[in-house]
Amino acid sequence: MINSYRDLQVWQRAIALTKLVYAASEHLPGSERYGMSQQLRRAVISVALNIAEGKQRSTRKDFARFIEISIGSLNEVEAVLLICIELQMLDGYHLQKHFHEIATLRRMLWGLRKKLRSDPAATPNPPEEPIEYQMPET
Numbered sequence: 001m002i003n004s005y006r007d008l009q010v011w012q013r014a015i016a017l018t019k020l021v022y023a024a025s026e027h028l029p030g031s032e033r034y035g036m037s038q039q040l041r042r043a044v045i046s047v048a049l050n051i052a053e054g055k056q057r058s059t060r061k062d063f064a065r066f067i068e069i070s071i072g073s074l075n076e077v078e079a080v081l082l083i084c085i086e087l088q089m090l091d092g093y094h095l096q097k098h099f100h101e102i103a104t105l106r107r108m109l110w111g112l113r114k115k116l117r118s119d120p121a122a123t124p125n126p127p128e129e130p131i132e133y134q135m136p137e138t
Contacts (some may be wrong), residue, residue: 005055010108012046014070017101021077024098028089036089040080046073047105064116071109078102 004012021044025037047070054066081098084090 005052008051008055008112010105010112011048011051011055013101013105014044016043016050017077017098017105018035018048020101021081024081024090024095028084032089036080040077040084043073043076043080046070059069060116064113067109067113067116070108071113074102074106074109081111102110 002008021040025040028037028040050066050070050073054063054070057063057066078099081090081095081102085092085095
């Protein structure tokens with residue numbers, strides 16, 4: 001049963017992509033620290049944040065709208081990576097896993113959006129219980 005956005009596979013994949021993109025952004029030139037790097041990071045974080053925010057909305061239609069925003073942010077991530085390759089800031093060969101993850105996540109997001117839009121009479125999302133955060137083991 002899915003009680004939280006943290007239970008959604010699509011959110012978990014968005015977090016995995018975030019880690020990949022953050023690692024890639026470390027290879028951008030220092031001159032792009034406040035340019036491409038920040039744009040890339042903001043976009044990839046937006047994917048997961050919109051999934052989380054949308055899950056807590058009161059209707060499936062609202063949730064679907066946030067999934068659409070996540071798709072837009074995902075497209076932005078892909079576009080920035082492609083621009084970085086074109087400008088020879090990053091090596092496209094080393095980004096193949098990133099593009100595979102983007103394609104997989106895009107399919108998952110579109111599937112979730114379709115499911116949310118297919119049953120507008122469904123009950124709204126229940127409120128989530130607060131969590132106690134545990135630091136990951138290192």
